[in-house]
Amino acid sequence: MGSTGTVLRELRGAQKSSKGVSLYSRYVNRPAGRLLAAGAFRVGLTPNQVTTVSALFTFAAIAAVALVEPSWWLGAAVWAGLAVGFAFDSADGQLARLTGRGGPDGEWLDHVVDCAKMILVHSAVLISFHRLGSLPGEGWLLLPLGFLFVAVLTFCAGLLREQLGRAAARAAPAPAGPAAPVSRARAVALLPADYGVFCLVFLLLGAPGAFRAGYAALAVVHALFLGAFLVKWFRELKALRAG
Secondary structure (H helix, E strand, O other), X not given: OOOHHHHHHHHHOOOOOOOOOOHXXXXXXXXXXXXXXXXXXXXXXXXXXXXXHHHHHHHHHHHHHHHOOOOHHHHHHHHHHHHHHHHHHHHHHHHHHHXXXXXXXXXXXXXXXXXXXXXXXXXXXXXXXXXXXOOOOHHHHHHHHHHHHHHHHHHHHHHHHHHHHHHHHHHOOOOOOOOOXXXXXXXXXXXXXXXXXXXXXXXXXXXXHHHHHHHHHHHHHHHHHHHHHHHHHHHHHHHHHHO
């Protein structure tokens, strides 16, 4: 592969399906990740090294939430760190598909980083509320714990759905058929559950009341999505067993 333009064209051809992907991931995060993957390819980084870069941006931003007094400039810096980390999280998979250097070690590392950031980002909000926030009441400390529970359960249940679905497909391959069309309405509906949209709430760190309200609203939305996902995934796995 020669020029960056050639690399970008190869990356576009190595994209995962857009099914079940929100508009943010499809039109913002994946294209940003594609540019970062092209740059990483040009300088000779491996997919696992790109995952490490993603972790450095993400964990630095999360640490700032826990340790630095909330302000508008902090909110902008935290959002930027989380957004860049998320883009690199997309870039590592794209680079792996481009180079054929992906493997179980890289998939494992990527999932470990994803799980860690989900636990730590809500833990950092809890620490910030306790150390630096002027809360209307101590009950607000339960909010990050509830959001943490929802995020981890969604991640683990979704991962299990994917792995068990793959195992069932290997055991009893389904007949090939036309691919289901990608629904734009579904992509719009999934926006509130997208991690990239969640990162935007940190832009409100300079206004603690607005941040709490936005964070609480997202927690409720994510809890509703979790309920819907659990029902959907259970029915899908049950149908695989019946088939």
